[in-house]
Amino acid sequence: MDDAAIPRTTAEPDLRDVVRWLTDQASGSPPATEQAITDGLDNHLISIVRSHNTPSTIWRFRAGQQAYVLKAQLGRGTVLRRELRWYLRAAAVGLPRGLFVVGQEGPAFTFLVLRQFGDTATLDDAALAGWTADNLHGHLRRAAAMNATLFRRTRRRVPVETVHRVAARRVAKRVAEGTSYPYLLPLLTGQTVTVNGRPLQGLARSWRDVVDRKSVVRLLTPAEIGLIFGDMHCGNILVDGSGTEVVDPRGGPLLPTAYDLGKLVQSVEGGYGAIMAGRYRLRCTAEDEYEIDVDTPPGYAALATWLHQGLGDHRYQQALYQAAQHFLAMLPHHASARRETVALALSGILQFERLREALAG
Template sequence: MEPVRLIMSGAVVGQELAAEFGPLPPSLLPVGTQRLYELQLAALGGTRQHLVLPETFELSAFDRERLVELNVEIAPIPEGLRLGEAVVYALNSIGAGDTPVHILHGDTLIAEPPLSEADVIVGGRRSNEYAWAEIDTDGEGRITALVDTRAGEEGREHQPVAAGYFAFGSAVDLLRSMTRMRGDFVAGVNHYLAGHSVKLARGGRWLDFGHLQTFFQSRLAVTTARAFNTVRIDGLTARKSSQDEAKIWAEAHWLQEAPPAVQVYCGRLLGFGAEDGKSFYETEYEYLPVLSELFVYGALGRQPWLRILASCEDFLRTCAGITGSGSGDAALKALAADKTLARLERFARETGFPIDAPLSFEGRACPSLVSIAERLVAAYDLQSGAPESVFHGDLCFSNILYDSRVRRIKAIDPRGLVGERPTIYGDLRYDLAKLAHSVVGRYDQIIAGRCRAERHGEDFSLAFEPIACQPWLEAALGDLSVRGVGGLSPAVRAVTVSLFLSMIPLHADKPERQKAFVANALKLFLQMERQ
């Protein structure tokens, strides 16, 4: 009989994690470019899967659709229940019957759980002094009891602890045990053990996302890198390598040459060199959330986000206060104006897209992509006379970490190039546009697939998953001003549009993403024209 599988995520995370990501159920925590439940469900497999969530928690339409795609039913439960009570409520509400039931804690990921076995509990090694349930066994691997330990206790050396995956052969007997022990999960399991032979199982890799320390340790295991570079992380350092020698050396040069006042806001360079035909540099690894994760998947409130934006402003002011001998206008021309048309021509060659034909967005007439690119140049204000200053060059949310303890951002992966020239100097407007293309252009939602782009002939449409913080974060960016340049000034808006145009051919392996970039460029251009 196919077992019922419950992912128990019926209460929001503790204060430590909530301070970083907002009050989310653990299965909805961000892990790279997805939520934890997607990893959990991929490991569990099967058809009778249920995600237990607080009944007051409102899933977004995108998450509901994703769970339907994954053939998962949502089991809402009242808040404030003990874990054992939550198990009883969930099993009764879904009408489990007398069937095997497999339970996975919502903050846990087991890479290879024993899916085909019943009456087993997966054990693992204690990795810290948080509260755990130790597993006592007899000489033949039969579990005799779970023993609660308190936080701060070292526990018994080499004693396995319950890793968060439980497979029970009888849902009816489990219900009786949990009810008999008044909803105390560990006591209920022990009551079940008295009447069933339950074995200790060693699952695959066990990742615990339930505490701040273990969350960031576990996230290391699922860190991904883009196709054109490789990032190797060992928990101490992050090594970025690529066969694109000029790119890697430029980034390393930027990190080495950035003034101390700027380096406070950046990853710390530890070394660079060449190995196995690739250039590389190493920085100190930071156990911090990425702004793209917080924006797309988090649930932070207004004040935390305003503190984040204030730190971005501090960084930009620091950079803008350190000027070079060149022209900011010349740098902006090289960064935005010169490459956009070439990128569009490449897009047309590769796909046959009519870049010279007029288009429309949701029924509103738009010029062709080439005409838009040409009209944007005039809005850049390349005769401003602005001096070049220190700039990051790729200041989007996916390249910004945030340390909530000191309320300071850490910017990673600087550009380091203007044209073909390695430099730490560029134009402030470009950095502001990179920030705007995450806040206003919602680039990170497109990358994560949290939007719907449609094309009907020459007409495009685009709908984003609603994010509560986005409207007032956009307003706050509009109020920001650095060296007299507004966060959403006409020049910044124009460069933001050009960013979406120029990145289209870089995502040739993702046609849906390219469609979203085209639609977004049209949408942002129309907004710019109305300003």
């Protein structure tokens, strides 16, 4: 690791020591272990965070007087490698480094070091804590502006069919993965799933209703792609006073802006953050009949109106379509948490119903 790659900070000596050790360990040939990384951080360590729906583990550590976040994926996993490449590519097109300090791909593990931002509260945290829409709106607008800047510097036109084909392959793969879980099969492929008293189609059937109609696909699929964050839901938007940062970018192919607008719709209308926080009530009243009540924060209701008005009907429909697909595509990643995954599937079914209503209106 070239020391020049580490920006100078008041924590420079301690930070360089930590990064040199991580680089040496990542370059080793046998796969590392979480415990080995934990032991190596030693008295720098603050805490460890794990999640069932991501392959990375997060260590919070201190160097000098400053706090940092270490993300690492063990072995030759690809998810964090793509994220690291995203940061490097964004820097190459002139996006400020923001929280990114340094990273390294290696056979033992891949890692990223980021500056800790405030107390790492997210926009979802703020909304669930009762922030008003006026306070939430500024952060959402700044995050969207960062994405728009990235996109403008990298965008290019491509045939609608190309954009749709990439998205359809991704969703079809996730549907196949989801149907390997017996409890998800009726929610995905059912002719009728009753949600809060309304008979609706299963999630995969709803998706097929869209993709089997070429005119609807052309309406809902943008013809421009570029570099965007790629996972800009409100749980990845960090807030601290008037400061805003976005974390956990999705490395991979260039995408339309509707992809991340769909992430925002998924958060403010679909209740994604509330479900992930366990803020919902779910009952199965009979076979394929469910009642779900998600505690969507009041501040998000006004944000949903702002999103719709700001985007206009056509772009809002494109974002709503992406939001519904996001719920469908994420199910295999959450499937080990059955109740949560059922709630996500039901929210996806409701999003597709909103899309049908938007198209009909």
